[in-house]
Amino acid sequence: MARGEADGVSDILAAVTPGGGKSLLPVLAAAHLINAGRIERVVWVVPRDSLRLQAEEAFADPLWRASLGHSLSVRSSENAPDPSRGLAGYVTTYQAVAAAPMLHLKEVSRNRTLLVVDEVHHLPVPSSSLDRNDAEGEEASAWSRAMLPLLQCASLRLLLSGTLERADGRRILGLPYYPAATTHTPEIDLDAPGWAVIGYSRAQALAERSVLPVTFGALDGEASWLEGGRAAGQARVGPHRLGGAVRNTTRPALFTALRTGFARDLLQEAFGATRRLRARRRAERGFGPTEFARGLGKLLVVAPDQASARHYLAMLQSWMPAAQAERDVRLATSSERDAHEALAAFRLLPEPAVLVTVAMAYEGLDAPDIAVVAALTHIRSRPWLEQMIARATRVDPHAGSYTDQQALVFHPDDPLFARFRAELENEQGSAARARKTQRISALTPERVVWSDEEPRAITPLESNAIGLRYALLRPITVARAERARASNALNPAIGCPDSERAPSLSERLLRQRLSATVAAQAAEDEANLCIPRSGNRPHRYNAVLKRVLGKARAAMTLAELEAALAWLERHRLSDHLHLLDGDARYAWSARHRSGGWLSKRPSP
Template identity: 80%
Template sequence: MARGEAEGITDILASVTPGGGKSLLPVIAAARLMEAGRVERIVWVVPRDSLRLQAEEVFADPQWRAILGHNWSVRSADNAPDPSRGLAGYVTTYQAIGAAPELHLRELRRFRTLLVVDEVHHLPVPNAGIGEGSEEGEEAGAWSRAMLPLLQSASLRLLLSGTLERADGRRILGLPYYPSAATHTPQIDSDAPGWAVIGYSRTQALAERSVLPVTFGALDGEASWLEGGRAAGQARVGPHRLGGGVRITTRPALFTALRTGFARDLLQEAFGATRRLRARRRADRGMPPTKTARGLGKLLVVAPDQARARHYLGMLQSWMPATQAERDVRLATSSERDAHETLAAFRLLPEPAVLVTVAMAYEGLDAPEIAVVAALTHIRSRPWLEQMIARATRVDPFAGSYAEQRAVVFHPDDPLFARFRAELENEQGSATPSHPSRRITAATPERVTWSDEAPCSIIPLESNAVGLRYAMLRPTSSLQAASSKPPVSPCSAVEDRLSLQQAPSLTERALRQRLAATVSAQAVEDEANLSIPRGGNLPHRYNAVLKRVLGKARGALTLAELEAALAWLEHSRLSDHLHLLEGDARYAWSERQRRGGWIARTSGS
């Protein structure tokens, strides 16, 4: 496209296995297409706020800047005016676009824009008859309606997905499909005019050592519960085995297990595996037990709901000293105020080593140090499970060679999870399909429809684990032969990851804080030197003066303007520009009061 050899292509669909590196594709596209003059801006839309900073970081990564020879930057933006602020573009969320679609539509129409839609499977084709009744379905439909004009207005579109299907079976907005009856599984037309389709499957990623093989720790158990609520006379049900294969009892048994003793047993297995891994890696490096470092391995706990997540947090913290527990085990759910800061620390710092979440961290979280996952969730839809296990399959550049790493996922050994594992093994080539099926490709994966609803009127009583078995999804001999070649490390120098160029939004925040501190310092100095009347809120007035000098508020300044403002304050005094407030009724009364007090005090002295 950059060389003009694919003039007819306006849409790129990239179906990349979770953990396969699709977040680099927008950087490659921007580096090549903006340099060639095909586009002037990039707008990258992600499904949740926690992914915006990751998108900034991949543009700022010094290694990829050197490899691709680019110097473009994007910033994390909300719905404030001028979201790009003079940079190559911005990153926003579906929610932000849904709240202010016209603002973002104007931005796309101002420039020739490359629109990147990340995890496009979140956008169903609007269909009032299917899935619109639920709160989640209504929200997804609203996102689709807001995104549709942007898709139509963009010069080029790059659509990304790690699981190119929806659990509800609906078609995905903007994708080309073969004509089919409504009752048939929709299949993507990879030969549609104007489209280029990129497929990167888990099989390919394993062959190239781009992702790690998975070892599943399947924990079976027994559960007992009451049905029909707390009404008198209800009989006890169970104990029933999770892995018993009786479908009528699978859901209530799983629901009970995740809320009683079985959950504790599975957590202990995952916690113990993580502790042993970290101890071994410390010993290999000759590190004392108390020293922290990158690459020791981390644990991700996925809970069924926020109440259980808090319960699991307390359980994990009770297994270690209080000071260590506060540092090492953290909670990230949508109701926690510091959830995004916790996610960032879990990704970028040696501690915390254990993160408990519900759904915030299951999709798109780029934390290669995750080595163990405790899958304490009732959801059994294939896209969700694939995304969850992919949190542990990223190659960690801090953890040594590829051969020394592995992903371990502990999960309840119920028939639905076993079915998911079997299909993953079939696609990966590590098991023989039991029956013929249609060809599965990266763009048209097999869809399995499972209900994710928790059973109603269930009162969990008790459960416990009764057995653990391990199974490793290994590549076939052909994959092993392909993977015997020396791997291409995703990070040629580990320490370079510690010197990442700061993301633009973080740089902006730091510069705004420096501006505020400089303004306050001038106010304190001027009052202390009696060069201006005391009293009132002088920093507030000085901020108003600075706004008039600059012509806009601090929150609307670009990086270059923020740097220029700081440079101006280094050789200018805001007290010399107070005349800019004259005539402003908001400051007239306080100005008269201050002048009167100043004259009285100076006359008396």
């Protein structure tokens, strides 16, 4: 764009995995486009007041200044006149724009402006039928109505998001969508005129070591509660296991666990892991127990509500000497006067080492020191959970080499969180295919629509933890390499020459390689935004391969299997998805391909 080679582009959409470094993009764009005379000012709008300082820091970062050769600065502004004050631009919030829309519209229209909309998924397309019944939706729609004139007036627009979807299913303001019936899930038109799309998935970020792998500590437990109105009398329910909860017990069991003994047990596990990590890193560096230093690792505690957050704070402080508790543990909630100071200290200073919050710090918080997260929250929407675990996946430059770092997330072992983990692992390519749907039972997750609202008429009684298990969510390349090493160790014949291997074993190995190659192509195409997210993409790609070759793998000879593998190494299955047209079993794929998702794969 700076060289004039992309004059038709006026909108840039950056779908970057949380923690993938999207805050560099506004600096990169401003450094090149202001120098080229394409724009004159930058207006960066963020969803939370706590993120304004981080945006200022992004422009002031000395390493980025040296790398990009720029000397630009922006200032954090509210609604005072002349928000830029002679600098290259300013940073404000959605709330500030909604409070004084004309002030910001004049600033955007006065100069050729690059408008940066951070976490654009916070802005829904206004819908009056939803707004009237939902206070949160009404506030978000007010932000959207105030932001719309700025989007229309800006010379260039840079829209950033780590989660290009909303929990309520509504469309996101400013994004191009395919026309579809209101009952269908909205789909973004990645080939819309005037748009450039940047996709950076978690799988790509892990492969490039831009984010850390995650180890989940899943804590199971039992919970009991009273249910029913006081007039009719309350009945005791439980104990029910969190990990075995079904349709009617998942929400109340989780609600109870987060407010009783189970929460204390999970918090103790996270607190103990943080202490052990900090002690180990102190010993490795030769620091004494009272020396302060960056890179030792910190704990972020995400609570379900403010009352629970204060209870967790008191619990944590009771496990330390008074002086240390006052220094090391802070609370950041919307009702605390010093919440922003606590957030800033947690981000920028060696101490405090523990921060308790509800929602202020879950999204956009750039604190690479965070190594452990205690996920004591009832929210189970996927975008929220992705943002939460991403607080611990940033690479800490003060904590040593990449291989010595790892994010650790402790969470209740309920079916909804387990499903989220399975989806995340599927999309990284660590799992070849989704599990088959089973009937609802005490051993399988519920399949009804989950609501993050708290259950009514519930009185928590007691809960306790009964077991902890760890699971490492690994990048696809590491997972494949480890599976290959394990397979070789269990079967020495794998390392034999082809002539010395039994034909049945050779066929089985070739079929395994075919399956892995098909799954890899499906995962790569989705990561590169060539196909929409879906749990059964390897199944569709396998169907395409069968149509191309005219025979199922189970019926192929050794020579045919070798030929099939050679064909896959030279071709992409996404170029042959038209072979599924007319088959009712794959009507969904054909419909989306015709809409533009599958037919326009990026050039190699």
